[in-house]
Amino acid sequence: MARRRGFDVTRLPGFATIAILCFVLLYAPIVLLVIFSFNESVSVSEWQGLSLRWYRSALENEQVQAATVRSVVIASAASLIATAAAVGAALATTRTRPWRGQTLAFALVNQPLMVPEVVTAVALLFFFSMIKVATGYTGLWYLIVAHAAFCIPFAYLPVRARLQGMDLTLEQAAADLYATPWQVFRRVTLPQLWPGILAGAMLAFVISLDDVVITEFVKSAGQDTLPTYMLGQLRRAVTPEINAISTALLVVSVVLVMAFFFLSRPRT
């Protein structure tokens, strides 16, 4: 890189320092948290040597096991439902002529991004407790449907972006070559949409897996997910077991986010 030594026009004094400091601040707490998950000591802050003790302890903890299974079940079901619904909505808002009510539909899809989570959580608490009284059903589906709802915009946006970036004449060409609308979707639209769908599904999965507020309000007794279990534990004496669970969750999120990042990057 040939850089002018004398005067770099883009440089502003102090900005680079703040930026580097910012990255250090962003990562230092997480890195420390990960390091202490390998601590032998019962205390979170006192280092007593490397150990996998707390990972073992977390793995053997039945509550953690149950919460993990519940988290994964909810996140899988919710992200699947949300993605399927979002693909339909994205097709309806990009592949047909502008229509009355389009703005309303768009606002509805994006509502979970705008309304504070606490407000939605309160609303769901009211609504679902009414249904619980009326039907007596207290299973996981309340959580799955609630999660699916707030996952929809996260699945919708990458799919819509992909659809908008797609060459419309490809679909016309397929229709021109005797493909019925369903065949056009199956053979031409879907294969190109896959990265967007996958990206959307992964975002939805991560969002569902990380949710605390809505789950905390909606869950019935004994329906803790990993995050709500951790939140409950934070009230008591904290052991590095929480660090171990956090680290495991972090790894899942980071892997999925990196995969999303590379999937959704425009191909060069």
Add this chain to the structure above:
Amino acid sequence: MAGTASARPAPARDLAAARRREERRTRALLLAPAMAILIFAASGPLLIVLAYSFLTPGDYGGVVWEFSLKAWFNVFAERDFFTGEIELADAHLSIFWRSIKLSAMTTALCLLIGFPTAYFIATRPRKTRDFWMLLVIIPFWTNLLIRTFAIMELIRNEGTVNSFLIWTGLIDTPIQMMFTEFALLVGMAYVYLPLMILPVYAALERFDFRLVEAGYDLYAGRWQVLRRIVLPLAKPGVVAGSILVFVPCLGAYVTPRVLGGGKNMMLGNFIELQFGQGRNWPLGAALALTLLVIVMAALIVYVRAVGREEGGRHG
């Protein structure tokens, strides 16, 4: 299709109308699942909140189906238990005030750190920008609770910072940082910082740095260039980032709960309290709607600001 004035409409018109009808049907089918889920589990229940806010609280949670304005009255005012005088609900107002104050401070802190960072990334060579952005995005998508927990590990009395300071001999007893407004500020700034960097970066990335050269050419100094050229053009990004940080701060629940404790409640926690020990569902509903109104007002201000910005550029 109602009968048209002409006795025999042209076939082309009928065909086009039939095709439009079919398109409408397809669209409705595609849209139905998403709309059903969202109305069932996001938008619809908000109406129940509205209804509940006008009811009477039950003795052990829940509501009694009797109309009452008491919940809304109680959001801002209370009747003195002994004298019966109406006065402002100081406890509620102080929570509102703390929420707004801390949200504003968090936004300012995020801007102070986020703007230089976004600028730094935008001025890196094109190939490495994606890498820096990935570094911003990863914390953004990792669990908010975990990130809050990481901050807690850092600042609590036995935490890393205090241990380090004691080890260096600078202090003897740990500094109390947990359960203070300082903890909330640090925690929320840490958690929401990426939300500031992303839009500011998006604005700066499109920025034509030849304009900066032109500024220097016209005798502007570094700070004048920043103030007169870079900042005005990055304004939409700054506005977007500020709203993106301010709004979730207002409704924050997890971070204040973990770092703030009972003394430093914010709106989100206060609302939750109405469903726990407080047991006043209508008040909780009214508070939630108040929060919603404040957030919507902020969003409208934002849309107006951005809209004017863009309109001004075209006109």
Add this chain to the structure above:
Amino acid sequence: MIEIDRVTKVFGAGAEAFRALDAVNVTIRQNEFFTLLGPSGCGKTTLLRVMAGFVDPTEGAVTLEGDDLLRLAPYERPVNTVFQSYALFPHMTVAENIGFGLEMQGRPRDEVRRTVGEMLELVRMSELADRRTSEISGGQQQRVALARALAPRPRVLLLDEPLSALDFKLRKDMQLELKRLQSETGITFIFVTHDQEEALTMSDRIAVMNEGAIRQIGSPRDIYDHPAERFVADFIGDTNFLEAELLSKEEARAEVRLASGAAVTARAAEGGAEAGAVTLAIRPEHADLAPEGEGLLPGRLSDVVYFGTDTHFHVDLDAGGRFVVRRQNTPDRAEARAPGERVAVRFGARVGQVLRD
């Protein structure tokens, strides 16, 4: 035979309504290479898309061999399109692209394979059958797009400016290639272009369009030598326009008096004025220079511009206006004329064309 009957397309409504097609009537014959020629925005692509089924006309009818095309969805029409951007499926190989239409028609697998092989041979692409479409050159993509559209043996092939993305030399080759394919397959080609030269080279007949309407239909020679309107004369090739007075008119034969007072026999377009002031169009290469006092229009030579293949002589007419004469260059003929000389312009009987407007 495709019959387009009073097809009108209005986009939008109210004050923003835009009439892209205005009661277009045209009949395209079997096995014809038919070109829609016009400037961008003239409605030629909209007309093509009406035939393909991507645009529903506001009014009118389109029939193919008497069958109503408008009733059919795009995928039910025995009509295929070669798109301007080619629109090759990026996730399929060359062979898969070409076989797509046949597969959608539900043809047996071995028939699909055989036809794809034939098509690859027809467009000379057999070696690249298994390549991805992103791995081949623009010219090759063009051939694949052609093969893909021809493979299902459509009754009509629609081509939407398919050569506009190619460079000059490749375009010349593809023009000949298209002509060859059309005569070998015997399929009706409807070709859309804004390039007059392309239209003149390849077409059996040309329809010149402007502002949503067809202005003239005819063979390339007809259109070039006998433009009916000022727009057609102006859009295709270079033209001299002369003010003249129509003396008499009988069928296509007209007697006119030029501004210089000379009378000459010209051809008249159908319709138009029966007498009075008219405009006469003369191609620069259809006229010649004469010594002063001999030709029809005296004037002064103002410019001599050398173009390699030919030379342009700009004459300032005494009666007003400027006239360009184009003369082919040959090595044995050195041009002795110089600007400032007095000359006259001459052209033969029935060379000038009296325009309709």
